[in-house]
Amino acid sequence: MAGIEVTALHKRYPDGTVAVEQVDLSIADGELFVMLGPSGCGKTTTLRAIAGLERQTTGDIHIGETLVNDLPPAERDIAMVFQFYALYPHLRTRDNLAFPLRAEGLPKAEVQERVDEAARLMRLGPLLDRRPHRLSGGEQQRVALARALVRRPRAFLMDEPLTNLDAELRADMRTEIKHLQGELGTTMVYVTHDQVEAMSLGHRIAILNKGRVEQIGTPLEVYDRPASLFCAAFIGSPPMNLIEVEVADGKLRAQSGLVLTPPPNLPRDRRLVAGVRPEALEVTEPGAEGSVPARVVSAEWLGDEIIYVVDHDGRRDVRVRMPPTVRFAADAPVGLRHSGGPPPVYDVSTEELVA
Amino acid sequence: MAISVDEAVSTGPARDHTPPARRFGGRGRAVLEVALLAVLAVVMLFPVLWMIETSIKENRDVYAIPAKFFGFKVTLDHFKDVFVASGGGRSALSAAFLNSVVVAGVSTALATVLGVPAAWAYSRFSVKAKKDQLFFILSTRFMPPVVVVIPIFLMYRQVGLIDNKLGLILIYTAFNVPFTIWMMKGFVDEVPAEYEDAAMLDGYTRLQAFWRFTLPLLLPGIAATAVFALIFSWNEFVFAIFLTSSDSVRTAPPAIAGLIGGTTVDWGLVAAASIVFALPVLVFAYLVRKHLVAGVTLGAVRR
Numbered sequence: 001m002a003g004i005e006v007t008a009l010h011k012r013y014p015d016g017t018v019a020v021e022q023v024d025l026s027i028a029d030g031e032l033f034v035m036l037g038p039s040g041c042g043k044t045t046t047l048r049a050i051a052g053l054e055r056q057t058t059g060d061i062h063i064g065e066t067l068v069n070d071l072p073p074a075e076r077d078i079a080m081v082f083q084f085y086a087l088y089p090h091l092r093t094r095d096n097l098a099f100p101l102r103a104e105g106l107p108k109a110e111v112q113e114r115v116d117e118a119a120r121l122m123r124l125g126p127l128l129d130r131r132p133h134r135l136s137g138g139e140q141q142r143v144a145l146a147r148a149l150v151r152r153p154r155a156f157l158m159d160e161p162l163t164n165l166d167a168e169l170r171a172d173m174r175t176e177i178k179h180l181q182g183e184l185g186t187t188m189v190y191v192t193h194d195q196v197e198a199m200s201l202g203h204r205i206a207i208l209n210k211g212r213v214e215q216i217g218t219p220l221e222v223y224d225r226p227a228s229l230f231c232a233a234f235i236g237s238p239p240m241n242l243i244e245v246e247v248a249d250g251k252l253r254a255q256s257g258l259v260l261t262p263p264p265n266l267p268r269d270r271r272l273v274a275g276v277r278p279e280a281l282e283v284t285e286p287g288a289e290g291s292v293p294a295r296v297v298s299a300e301w302l303g304d305e306i307i308y309v310v311d312h313d314g315r316r317d318v319r320v321r322m323p324p325t326v327r328f329a330a331d332a333p334v335g336l337r338h339s340g341g342p343p344p345v346y347d348v349s350t351e352e353l354v355a
Numbered sequence: 356m357a358i359s360v361d362e363a364v365s366t367g368p369a370r371d372h373t374p375p376a377r378r379f380g381g382r383g384r385a386v387l388e389v390a391l392l393a394v395l396a397v398v399m400l401f402p403v404l405w406m407i408e409t410s411i412k413e414n415r416d417v418y419a420i421p422a423k424f425f426g427f428k429v430t431l432d433h434f435k436d437v438f439v440a441s442g443g444g445r446s447a448l449s450a451a452f453l454n455s456v457v458v459a460g461v462s463t464a465l466a467t468v469l470g471v472p473a474a475w476a477y478s479r480f481s482v483k484a485k486k487d488q489l490f491f492i493l494s495t496r497f498m499p500p501v502v503v504v505i506p507i508f509l510m511y512r513q514v515g516l517i518d519n520k521l522g523l524i525l526i527y528t529a530f531n532v533p534f535t536i537w538m539m540k541g542f543v544d545e546v547p548a549e550y551e552d553a554a555m556l557d558g559y560t561r562l563q564a565f566w567r568f569t570l571p572l573l574l575p576g577i578a579a580t581a582v583f584a585l586i587f588s589w590n591e592f593v594f595a596i597f598l599t600s601s602d603s604v605r606t607a608p609p610a611i612a613g614l615i616g617g618t619t620v621d622w623g624l625v626a627a628a629s630i631v632f633a634l635p636v637l638v639f640a641y642l643v644r645k646h647l648v649a650g651v652t653l654g655a656v657r658r
């Protein structure tokens with residue numbers, strides 16, 4: 001097992017596309033590290049560079065103590081699970097699992113033992129004698145995971161392994177992967193564009209945008225204090241409300257008069273935007289104390305909560321998360337009030353967190 | 356060449372898919388359609404039928420006037436003449452058939468060996484100006500053989516490849532490689548690159564990964580492509596007649612054509628030789644149809 005160190009990674013494809021501008025990652029031994037970002041931001045390219053399937057243009061990659069820049073994939077001792085499972089179609093499950101081991105030239109008994117162990121871990125018993133085309137999508141993905149396990153590699157790389165599964169199965173597999181990683185304690189780099197997956201899986205999350213790392217942090221840090229406007233808009237469902245604010249008499253004030261708890265050390269003389277989570281706002285009776293007038297545009301009833309979209313300051317997209325007991329009709333005049341702690345505040349021009 | 360392949364490939368399915376008369380409206384229309392198709396079929400198939408008849412008629416009946424459609428005496432003498440010379444021993448035609456087998460077989464094998472890895476490389480790697488390169492490769496097929504045969508003739512004379520099987524093999528290979536690259540690139544594109552990626556992570560080199568995982572999945576595609584290349588080489592006439600002259604080198608198409616043109620023409624022999632010549636093509640064309648329809652991947656990958 002080993003940590004992974006990526007330093008100043010830059011990848012430009014021969015056709016001129018710059019897929020990775022600059023990426024620095026320091027992944028600890030035994031960590032479940034998630035790379036999160038929208039499609040096309042360079043996640044796969046970064047992962048393939050770590051795997052050795054793609055040669056970076058510049059930058060260094062260390063796995064453990066070893067500089068692996070010039071090592072072929074086979075010598076990096078890592079396993080990768082692809083979005084398209086890439087099970088060998090002409091081999092039964094059993095042989096698909098045994099394949100990497102036979103390639104290593106392990107003795108028969110050892111191969112058998114490891115295949116049985118992986119099959120037990122991923123509960124593949126009844127599937128061992130089937131070929132891939134007779135497995136469902138979920139089963140194929142379990143086999144692909146087992147195939148990564150048998151090698152007992154120093155690290156797992158996962159490229160959106162659950163994207164092709166339906167929602168329910170995806171949630172199950174997520175739990176399973178997390179459990180497995182904890183059990184084995186093997187370093188895992190997990191790539192996804194799904195923030196829910198990232199939040200629920202990762203020990204730490206790196207948010208990528210246009211080939212750059214925007215933020216690295218624990219799920220909580222990433223949620224509470226997104227490092228940039230991009231992260232603020234990307235994490236959370238619904239995402240943060242980005243409200244233009246001014247500093248006046250030590251208070252953070254929106255144009256409508258909505259008052260927010262100010263964070264310390266606010267810079268002066270800059271245009272600022274506050275990132276306010278939907279749960280840090282409250283819809284109240286009109287005229288309630290500390291509230292500003294607003295109007296309900298629409299309400300999404302989700303059972304355990306209601307997401308109100310309210311018209312505030314001429315913007316019709318402020319989202320508020322309320323318990324299901326608080327009910328207002330669409331179009332009703334209401335009050336809007338900030339109820340949380342100091343929100344993260346961003347500079348409009350640099351789009352970065354300033355306080 | 357292309358025409359014979361297309362026909363052979365399409366007749367079967369076309370018959371199966373004759374649309375129900377209802378769709379076009381009216382029974383009358385359906386009857387008309389069938390009648391027209393029947394006329395067309397007769398016109399198209401009559402020469403073939405006549406060739407088959409001629410090949411099994413005795414010479415007396417071949418030259419009979421009026422021509423005999425039925426009631427002639429059946430003989431296989433013409434087929435014997437194709438293979439056995441009149442004085443005993445092997446005939447010149449049978450040598451020509453053997454030459455055809457060698458030339459078509461070797462040139463197809465060469466084109467496959469050269470073209471499949473090239474197609475794989477074009478499919479898998481980023482190559483500078485890939486599209487232009489591929490277009491250039493295809494453009495070598497734009498010119499019909501008759502246009503390039505004179506320069507080729509002059510070049511071959513310089514290097515001593517005139518009237519030489521190797522000469523024919525090389526030129527047929529040159530014609531088949533572009534075709535093989537283009538057709539195989541389509542098949543390789545269909546096989547997900549992840550198989551090779553996975554194999555490389557499992558400890559194989561890139562070439563081993565190609566050889567052990569991608570190649571087996573490509574076999575149906577290779578078979579189909581090779582059959583087309585084989586048909587081209589087998590049927591090719593222009594280069595063969597310009598570049599070869601002796602019986603020991605000549606392939607079957609110019610050899611059969613050479614049967615016509617003396618003072619008397621042995622039509623029975625021409626017909627029998629033509630049938631012997633056409634049969635492999637028909638068989639192969641039938642195989643192509645099967646493979647072209649078959650998917651390449653076996654359904655393990657969901658996109």
Ligand SMILES: Nc1ncnc2c1ncn2[C@@H]1O[C@H](COP(=O)(O)OP(=O)(O)O)[C@@H](O)[C@H]1O
Pocket residue numbers: 013014015017018019020037038039040041042043044045046481
């Ligand atoms: N082989 C390639 N050649 C050229 N451009 C590529 C290649 N692979 C990916 N790209 C481009 O690089 C960018 C990043 O791709 P990728 O790493 O696959 O993103 P992600 O996995 O985050 O969706 C995209 O713009 C993509 O079009």
Ligand SMILES: [Mg+2]
Pocket residue numbers: 040043044045
């Ligand atoms: Mg990707």
